Amino acid sequence: MARLSFDGLKTRATSLLVSLVLLSQLAACSTGASPASSVDASPPPSPTAAIQGEPVATKAPEATDKPLPPAATATPLPPTSTPKPSVKIPSGLPDAGIQVFLWGNAPTTERDLGLAKEAGFTWVKERFEWRYIEPHEKGQYEWAEADRIVDAVQAAGLKLVIRVDNQPAWARADNLFPGSGPPDNLADFTDFLQALATRYKGRIAAYEIWNEPNLAAEWGNRAPNANEYVAMLKQAYEVIKQADPQALVISAGLAPTTASGDVATPDAEFVKQMYAAGAKGYFDLLGVHAAGYKAAPEMSPEDVAADDAYNHLEGAAGRIYCFRHAEDIRQVMIENGDSATKMAIMEFGWTTDDRPNSLYHWHAVTPEEQADYLVRAFKYARRNWSDDVALMSLIYIADPHWTKDQEQYYWSITEPDGTPRPAYHALLAALR
16 A cells, blocks of 8 residues: 555665655655554555555565576557557456465465455456566566466466566666666666566556555655656556557556655645646556545545544545545546546555554554455445446455564455455455
């Protein structure tokens, strides 16, 4: 999830990013683990930012198979004048997906895919970090772990959506690594995407382009810039469609946040800026993050904004603290003449993180409430959003390395050892 808002700011290894996270928390209280601190009257971190957890002690691929020969680097074709989606968008009720952590976790891959499928999910979301596939120099790819995961998901009979972000060290002149930011040369990223989509044509169903670019922490520790992100999105769309016309391209899920200025841009405002920059037509689905915070899934943004028990004492700005904030994003799409395009909710959930020093303590729910709210969220969406949302990706089947010291642990519907939590059992009954 986001770290200034829903999947609140990810812990990074560099002191610069730690400083930014602290700044963002003070600025907006808005997914990766956020540092623990006492809750005060400042705005909360975003569950999106804090939750979008990277695998703990993120590690390089541990595949035992000999890597396949590197795929040739392809040069992107010039942008077409009128890009058109060429894929069949899921229709009717939103499809159900869940984020898993398969990278570097071969021993638990079959188990976790089995858990996802048994519960009734038809999609799984996995991170394909650029830095792990093209780690050392441009054009030299290490495909073994990606091959293993694509094979495993296909064998399980599930659809795969990948989140592609996190540049390798060689792609930026500064010393940002392992922090996240756009490459110095955008063609380096799009060349990588073209190689990726070419290799897995027909096997990766959807590509999410970057994560939460409305947070400085995800955009090279610089103020978010919708024009720059749209330039990335447009070129990514072009090269993926060239290589695999049937693949879906999803814009980055954005962090619900009340922060602004150099640290963040509120998600609805960032979407407005994306349309102004010409994003329309360059994504098949608009990515959204929709944490529930402490509000029940049916609670409207207006009701949340009017109630200090839910809006974190932020008044009208606090309307973001609910699952149905996704409807605010939908309204921006409608106002920009894009109602024919659907959304993909790339992260949503409720946390049970009631640790006294947790930044998420203020909106923690009980395990039983988490279970109830998740089931009701799917029911609400299927009653009300069938024309608006194609995919809902829940967080998480837990990474096998997570511990109770990490905030991601508390959003999950399983234990790291695979033991189902109440939310898993409730979804098992509801989704199948």
